[in-house]
Amino acid sequence: MSDSQLWDDVDDYFTALLSPEDEPLAATRRDSDKEGLPPINVTANQGKLLHLLAQLQGARRVLEIGTLGGYSTIWLARALPADGRLVTLEYDGHHADVARRNLAHAGLDRIAEVRVGPALESLPKLADENPAPFDLVFIDADKVNNPHYVEWALRLTRSGSLIVLDNVVREGRVTDAASTDPGVRGTRAALQLIADHPRLDGTAIQTVGAKGYDGFALARVLD
Ligand code: SAH
Ligand code: DHB
Ligand code: MG
Secondary structure, eight states: OOHHHHHHHHHHHHHHHHOOOOHHHHHHHHHHHHTTOOSOSOOHHHHHHHHHHHHHTTOSEEEEEOOTTSHHHHHHHTTSOTTOEEEEEESOHHHHHHHHHHHHHTTOTTTEEEEESOHHHHHHHHHHTOOOOEEEEEEOSOGGGHHHHHHHHHHTEEEEEEEEEEOSOGGGGGGOTTOOOHHHHHHHHHHHHHHHOTTEEEEEEEEEETTEEEEEEEEEEOO
16 A cells, blocks of 8 residues: 555544534535635644644634635634634635635634735735734745745734644655745745744644645744
């Protein structure tokens, strides 16, 4: 059996046991596929991890950068109380339309708001609204801008907030200090920022599974 078949099988086992998809989550993946969105959403067991992290945070407010069809958004928004708020930023108008439909189908359209545009334009507008601090920020958009997204996350959070960065391994390419790949460079710069910043304390974890070999970074915001 190939490694990746084994990883798929273990993800299927964990997911069926611990994080099965209900109809709105399955519909979101089906609908995203039908609408031509790339299948790069988090897996169900990763989504459940985001959900549990948001609950552990006691999160009332979540910021997501990179919506796609709203799959990770649903896992995160379901961790929030009825008066909670999730803002998710998406560059692509079609992705945003698909996500809005899926969030409405999941009954989350009052909690989750999709804002269209380049996140580096949406973030200063959001900051101008002086929102209450976000308790968790999930960064999962264009990797080249990861250091900027971490900086914005710092501005929009409080001491004790959690920042989660997706796709920090990319088959191990992250270790290549000489890489010219903008995504690798952006992710390395974000990790360096987490390492150096006095208000961040973090780690990074490698993962294998249905999405291959990749990983997450987690950073806690300090005083
Ligand atoms: N979080 C989603 C997957 C996001 S995929 C999930 O797990 O379900 C990355 C998304 O980021 C894509 O939809 C892409 O259009 C969006 N994106 C790319 N560049 C962006 C930018 N500059 N600003 C906001 N979103 C961006
Ligand atoms: C890609 C982006 C993602 O956010 C992800 O989780 C996997 C792949 C990509 O752009 O290829
Ligand atoms: Mg991702």
